[in-house]
Amino acid sequence: SAVISQKPSRDICQRGTSLTIQCQVDSQVTMMFWYRQQPGQSLTLIATANQGSEATYESGFVIDKFPISRPNLTFSTLTVSNMSPEDSSIYLCSARTGGGEKLFFGSGTQLSVL
Amino acid sequence: AQRVTQPEKLLSVFKGAPVELKCNYSYSGSPELFWYVQYSRQRLQLLLRHISRESIKGFTADLNKGETSFHLKKPFAQEEDSAMYYCALSGGSGAGSYQLTFGKGTKLSVIP
Numbered sequence: 001s002a003v004i005s006q007k008p009s010r011d012i013c014q015r016g017t018s019l020t021i022q023c024q025v026d027s028q029v030t031m032m033f034w035y036r037q038q039p040g041q042s043l044t045l046i047a048t049a050n051q052g053s054e055a056t057y058e059s060g061f062v063i064d065k066f067p068i069s070r071p072n073l074t075f076s077t078l079t080v081s082n083m084s085p086e087d088s089s090i091y092l093c094s095a096r097t098g099g100g101e102k103l104f105f106g107s108g109t110q111l112s113v114l
Numbered sequence: 115a116q117r118v119t120q121p122e123k124l125l126s127v128f129k130g131a132p133v134e135l136k137c138n139y140s141y142s143g144s145p146e147l148f149w150y151v152q153y154s155r156q157r158l159q160l161l162l163r164h165i166s167r168e169s170i171k172g173f174t175a176d177l178n179k180g181e182t183s184f185h186l187k188k189p190f191a192q193e194e195d196s197a198m199y200y201c202a203l204s205g206g207s208g209a210g211s212y213q214l215t216f217g218k219g220t221k222l223s224v225i226p
Contacts (some may be wrong), residue, residue, distance in 0.1 A: 033213065042118075043158075043200070043216040092158070094190040103214060111225075 002027050006093050006106030013083055013113050020079045021109045023093030033103075034066070035092040043068035043092065061081040083113045116141040118203050120217035127191045128225050135176075135200030135220050146204040147177055148214070149167040153197045161186075161199070171195070191224045193198040198222075 003026040013019050023032065032049040047055040047068055054069035070076045080087050091108040117140040126132050139145060149161040162170045164177040164184060175186045184201060201217040 035216075038217075041213075042218040043211055045215075048213065102160050107157045 001097055001102070002029055002097055002104045004039055004093055004104055004106040005094055006109060008109055009107060010110040011024060011112070013111065015113060017083055017085055017091050018079055019083065020077050020113060021093070023078070023095075023106055025074045025095050027097065027106075029095040030073070031092045031096045032076045033096075034068065034076075034078045036110075037090040037092065039089070044090075046078070051079075057089075064082045064096045064109060080111065085113045087111065088113045116145070116203055116205050117216045118215050118217035120199075120201055120220050120222045123218070124221045126223045126225060127192055128214075130190050130203055133186075133188045133191045133195065133222065133224075135199050135201075137184045137186065139182050139184065139201075139203050139219060141182075141203060143204050147175070148202040149173070149175055149186050149195050150200040150202055150216075154199070158200070172211065173181065191220050191222075193224050193226055196222055196224045205212065 005024045007022050011019055024112045034046040035043045036046050040056060045058050046061045046066055047057040048067050049055050049070040051073055053069045065081055067079045089111055091109045094103050096103050119138045121136050134154040150158050150163040152158045161173060162168055162175060173186055174187045175184050178186050198219050198221050200219045202214040204214050
């Protein structure tokens with residue numbers, strides 16, 4: 001199994017600013033993912049964070065808005081840039097171990113943009 | 115494109131009554147289906163996956179390819195089952211096989 005620590009757990013930010021969310025896994029994992037859950041909506045995959053290469057973004061998400069870092073096999077960050085109220089959401093980090101069958105989740109970051 | 119539909123936003127049942135949380139999916143290949151659960155103030159966690167064919171906390175789910183469904187069932191609901199339940203689908207190959215498409219979730223409320 002894997003334990004994922006995600007921080008901050010919540011934040012209130014001003015329009016136009018940026019927030020970086022950190023995700024730390026207690027073991028080396030091959031794949032890490034970032035999801036967004038907007039109010040009343042399902043979880044939507046933002047991107048796959050690849051170690052040693054650029055993240056792979058899903059349709060509707062771009063690197064300029066959601067830059068991601070994955071410096072090693074246990075850590076990743078997601079930045080929400082130039083925030084607007086539409087970015088208010090829960091952001092979730094998840095990880096899947098190599099050959100593992102389970103996807104583990106962080107506790108989420110609740111972001112509110114004023 | 116893959117899609118997961120959970121038609122019920124909220125499901126209320128009495129303690130001891132049977133529970134069925136519905137999930138339908140759309141996917142052209144052979145999908146892998148999961149149920150995730152989020153209890154109050156806890157993180158999202160895997161409940162079960164169709165490949166395992168296991169029963170977890172009394173819950174079971176059978177993949178019906180003909181009806182493209184993966185409904186979650188429990189014969190007798192307990193109060194501690196109250197939570198948010200998400201059906202999820204994993205498809206594709208390579209890295210894509212690890213990515214999940216989630217339904218919107220069903221909030222199960224078990225009434226004492």
